[in-house]
Amino acid sequence: MRVAVTGSGGRLGRAMVAALEEAPFTGPMGPIAWSRPSLDLDTITEASVTSLIARDRPEVVVHAAAWTDVDGCARDPDLALRRNGEAAGVVARACATAGVELVLVSTNEVFDGTRTDGAGYRPDDPVNPPNAYGASKLRGEQLARAAFEPGASATRGDARLAIVRTSWLYGPPGNDFPAKIAAAALRAKAAGEPLRAVADETGCPTYTPDLAEAIAELLGADALAAPGQPIGVHHLVNGGRATRASWAREILRVTRIDVPVVDVPGSTWERASTPPAWAVLEPTPLPSGEPMRDWREAFADAAPALIRGLPRA
Ligand SMILES: NC(=O)c1ccc[n+]([C@@H]2O[C@H](COP(=O)([O-])OP(=O)(O)OC[C@H]3O[C@@H](n4cnc5c(N)ncnc54)[C@H](OP(=O)(O)O)[C@@H]3O)[C@@H](O)[C@H]2O)c1
Structure with a gap:
C-alpha cells in the first residue's frame, strides 16, 4: 500500500x-x-x-x-x-x-x-x-x-x-507540554517557587x-x-484522562524534579484562544479490539527522551 x-x-x-x-x-x-x-x-x-x-x-x-x-x-x-x-x-x-x-x-x-x-x-x-x-x-x-x-x-x-x-498530542521532537512543564518546573525550583498548573482543563494526553x-x-x-x-x-487517544495539573505532577514524578505543584484555574493566564475545559474523547474501537494503552504507560515510554533533554543539575 x-x-x-x-x-x-x-x-x-x-x-x-x-x-x-x-x-x-x-x-x-x-x-x-x-x-x-x-x-x-x-x-x-x-x-x-x-x-x-x-x-x-x-x-x-x-x-x-x-x-x-x-x-x-x-x-x-x-x-x-x-x-x-x-x-x-x-x-x-x-x-x-x-x-x-x-x-x-x-x-x-x-x-x-x-x-x-x-x-x-x-x-x-x-x-x-x-x-x-x-x-x-x-x-x-x-x-x-x-x-x-x-x-x-x-x-x-x-x-x-x-x-x-x-x-x-506530545512526542518527539519535544517542545511539547511535558518539555515545557519540565523547563518551567526547573525555573520555579531555581526561584524557590512552586509550579502553578491548570486544574480545570481535562483531556487525554496522547x-x-x-x-x-x-x-x-x-x-x-x-x-x-x-x-x-x-x-x-x-x-483515537491514549486511555484514561488527566487534568493539566495531574499530568504536570506525573511529569515531575518521572523526571524527579522536586518542586511543589499548586493547582490554579486556566483563567490565571490570559490567552488569545479559549481551550475547552473538557477535552476528553471517548475512544472508538480499533480493529484488533485492543484499546490504545493508558496515557501513564505511554508517558513512561516518552520519559527517557524527556529526561535526556533536561539541563544537567
Ligand atoms: N498538537 C496537538 O495537541 C493536537 C491535538 C489534536 C489534533 N491535532 C492535529 O494533529 C495533526 C498533527 O499535529 P502535530 O501536533 O503533529 O502538529 P505539528 O507538530 O505542529 O506539525 C504540523 C505540521 O504541519 C506543517 N505545516 C504547518 N503549517 C504549514 C503550512 N502552511 N504548509 C505546509 N505545512 C505546514 C508543519 O510543517 P513544518 O514542519 O514545516 O513547520 C508540520 O510538519 C494536526 O492536524 C493537528 O491539527 C493536534
Missing part, C-alpha cells in the same frame, strides 16, 4: 512515517513523506495536489499538516480557516477525484468542552468549536466530507475518508507514536470506515 503523509516533519507526521516504515503493508518503498516544500498549505491548489498524486501515486494520504498554534489561529481566524479548512478541502477534493483514500487528522476542539456528565465526546456528538482553531479544523472536516460523499465526485470509486480526532500505530492499524485492517460506508469518524 502506497501511503503519503503530509506534514511529515511535524510531531505526528514523523511518527506516522516511522510507523509506516515498520508496517508490513507499505512494501519495500515505504511511505511517501510530503513536507512543506512539496505541499504548502498557503499555496496549494487542487491542480498542485493532483500533480503530486500523479507523480507519487499514493493509494492513501494521511493529512497531518495543519496550523496547530491555537493562539495564532485565534489572532488570525481567516488564516486558520484557509490553512486548516480550505486547504484540507483542497487535499480532500484532489484525493477523491483521483480515487485516493484520505485520513484527515482532526481535534477534540471541534467540541465545545462544556460537557459535565463525565463522559468523553463520541463521534456523533454535536460539534460546536469553542475557538478559531477548532472552527478551522471543523471546516476541514466538513469540506472533506463533502468531497467524499456518495456522488460528490465522478471518479471517487470506492475511496473512503477517515476523520481521526485526537487530543493533547503519545504520537501510539496514535501513528493506531492509524497504521486502521490502514492495515482496511478499516477506515464501516463496511460499505464512504466516511468513518474515529476518536
